[in-house]
Amino acid sequence: MRASRRPGPGAHDVTRTILRGPTIAAHEPPVEPPPAARTGRRVPARRPTMKDIARRAGVSESAVSFALNDRPGVSETTRSRVRRVADQLGWRASTAARALSGEGAATVGLVLARPASSLGIESFFLQLVSGIQEVLSERHLGLLFRVVAGAEEECAVYRRWWAEQRVDGVIVVDPRIGDPRPALLDSLGLPAVVVGGREVDREPQEPVPYPVISTVRVDDAAAMGAIVEHLAGLGHRRVVHVAGLAGLAHTTRRVASLRAGAASLGMSAVRSVTTDYSEGQGAEATRLALAGPEPPTAIIYDNDVMAVAGAGVALGMGLSVPRDLSVVAWEDSALCRATHPRLTALDRDATAFGRRAAEELVGLLGGRPARDVAQPTPELVVRDSTAPPLRG
Amino acid sequence: MRASRRPGPGAHDVTRTILRGPTIAAHEPPVEPPPAARTGRRVPARRPTMKDIARRAGVSESAVSFALNDRPGVSETTRSRVRRVADQLGWRASTAARALSGEGAATVGLVLARPASSLGIESFFLQLVSGIQEVLSERHLGLLFRVVAGAEEECAVYRRWWAEQRVDGVIVVDPRIGDPRPALLDSLGLPAVVVGGREVDREPQEPVPYPVISTVRVDDAAAMGAIVEHLAGLGHRRVVHVAGLAGLAHTTRRVASLRAGAASLGMSAVRSVTTDYSEGQGAEATRLALAGPEPPTAIIYDNDVMAVAGAGVALGMGLSVPRDLSVVAWEDSALCRATHPRLTALDRDATAFGRRAAEELVGLLGGRPARDVAQPTPELVVRDSTAPPLRG
């Protein structure tokens, strides 16, 4: 595995450019034929380095560096010539070398801490990632991706990435209640953007933001408000909220917002139950709610899969959606449009969300100070799964 | 952004270890206090380097390198002492430095060339990725992830990654009919694993495999055979196959296998139509098929979302699943279990698939020669959406 690619010390190339001055320099000094041509065996292409450019352009390596990085110190003539040679050779800076000389790794990291099984059901993440990509790729930043089982492991990954100099910053998802990650990242000095972060006016115990950590907020309260208003307007008084993971900050926010909204709108009975987002627990929660004493006339699900599963359960119990039960999904997707009836859903635009987060991180890496930015409130798309309740 | 972290040339540390021999060496020579302690300002932790270890362990950097890489050249005593110091300091090799000294980037790449919109609906990919991760992470390999719009862009990404020394190998998905990627990767000498690759006995025009490109095959023919057999056994004679993207190799294979299987089982009318995997086109194809002259009694969908959408369309047209129409999804997921009726589906185990691919790539990187490995044939999970046709 460890091939000895190195020439012996005696083989060191001592060719030097003698001629001076750009106009009379030898543009194409006698270059030895590429090794492939000599050996006949197919050798994978060698990547060109700045040394190659320097030789062919008849200047020093430093001049090449200045020229290619738009730094002063070379004439325009030389700069353009160097550029041309670089293009011609198909040169790209080695990120390893760049990183080593202090430029950073040109990479940002993203860790998903969810059990593998629940990953596939969350279409949200892939869309988020593709939004992130749109921004990163135009800046030629790489995305280092990792799936882990839990929070501790996630922290270990950050530590490792930092120590290995693998990333310049990270995007943190699924903020939790007593989240250890911001403090960790801050202590490492690793710039980060927390997506779906704190609600400024709702969790004031959160102290002043860390200097290198931005937050992209979503207004869960307003979103839940829209849902509650919609349901109350239809006449629903008994609502169940099949929420997501108990530890997540946005779960807490949604639960609280539901309670607050319901109170102000005079709903008699609302309650939330937490789940692991799986269709199994969604179905089970639905079954329990509908079989209970005062069954709800509407259920709000924290994701699309559970909503579909719940609607299926209702159907199986002989109920009709939306006649006997209204269903709202917190997350619009193909799923909500594909099922029958089509589900009323909250459209979050995960792609835009990812874009926003990536932009913020890019800003941070560029030296912009950390801040909180707000993401537009998601829109409730009313479809066929919500209607006035039959029995009051 | 470009902070001058560098000490002047005069500041070079000339401290030297005078004492010789491991047992009497000064284990903890007078170390200057960490900068943070001096300045008082919070400074992000500096990552320890081998030089730090060397100093504290009282040995040379080379000795440290030998010790930490399990290479001969140091005594066991020294080795363990160095290890201890390294642990204590929380040292991790900088991947940048490692890459620069020829060890590779310790990273593999994965490019998804699908429109962003269609990404979210394919739960397959996230599961594939999480399977890949399971293997990569235990080897401490990173996964560089990229979403692009099309095939040319994908090739450009490979080129760039190669030139920038960002990855040691890549995992290629969605093999196409006249796929340019294997040849490109081969010419770059970039090890790769193609997942869902060629069917050995079905596309003999494919020449001898490239020396650094392995393939993880799936037996689409056998899978389609199982489906056809199941449907034929129930008595279906008119079947429509709502397939995926026309250019993909596996689409071609499935279409061909369906035709072959149907012929051998005496089905009268089978046909395939290609789509973009979206629920919209799945619904549309279903509508067209059911409204046509000889409507099918069963439809096979190339993914779960289209299957659900198709079932919805049938419902909307007043048909009952499975009484009037049987539905099979090529891809099992929460979706298939959550809808009502639950869908008969082909369970591919995308996670295992990813694991397999990653293992193969790791082998390749370790010097194992390229080869074709077969993934177990997916299993047909029969649920409630398939039954004997009512009208023959």
Add this chain to the structure above:
DNA sequence: CGTCAGCACTAATGCGCTTTAGGGACGCGT
């Protein structure tokens, strides 16, 4: 008692790039 092998370890070099410290050549002012 000289010699040579073998061991434990250090010095030095290179990977590809950035950056700092010069170093000639030229022009301008006195």
Add this chain to the structure above:
DNA sequence: ACGCGTCCCTAAAGCGCATTAGTGCTGACG
């Protein structure tokens, strides 16, 4: 004619690690 500043450009150092070529030192062997 000399000093001085500018402009272009080169030399050299350094980032953190792996690796190769030594370098003393010990012990065994003749």
